[in-house]
Amino acid sequence: MFIGPPGSGKGTQAQRLVREQGWIQLSTGDLFRDHIKRETELGKRVKGYLDRGEYVPDDVTVDMVRQRLREIPATTRVVFDGFPRTVAQTEALDSLLGEFGRRVGGVILLEVPREELLVRLGKRGKEQGRTDDTPEVIGKRLDVYEQQTRPVVARYEGKKVIRRVDGLGSIDDVARRLATAAEA
Helix, strand or coil, X not given: CEECCCCCCHHHHHHHHHHHHCCEEEEHHHHHHHHHHCCCHHHHHHHHHHHCCCCCCHHXXXXXXXXXXXXXXXXXXXXXXXXXXXXXXXXXXXXXXXXXXXXXXXXXXXXXXXXHHHHHHHHHHHHHCCCCCCHHHHHHHHXXXXXXXXXHHHHHHHCCCEEEEECCCCHHHHHHHHHHHHHC
């Protein structure tokens, strides 16, 4: 499981791990953007939350994760990217994993200073045209992360499954540190 603030490199590192290890990436952000692109009812509902920099309600997010997990064979390893984001989602994930005969093998926390996150997200917003990476929304997203996801980090620290990884540097540098943390 990869946890970290927006712009910390969770998606980039998860995609790399998927390519190298053959795992499946389960990114709620990607699921949301896919529904928005296809203009599904769920996508229409989710878009407003994302455009305001808010988290999508837990029940909607958990239902999407449940649907996706049903599609993945139980023997295939999954990298959760950006999920869970709230304590309620953490509890729901524990239940979901039990339903599917799975467990959390480890949690990687990518740590990046806020100043660097602002630069990364601003650049990504310009390059990708993402509506959730505008200057007005970026600060809100980082604040929401601190308020709602930091307690998730504390919960996993209490379970002794979290590994902290410095998210600064090149993608390769971060990947090497991540691999070391994952082996621990």
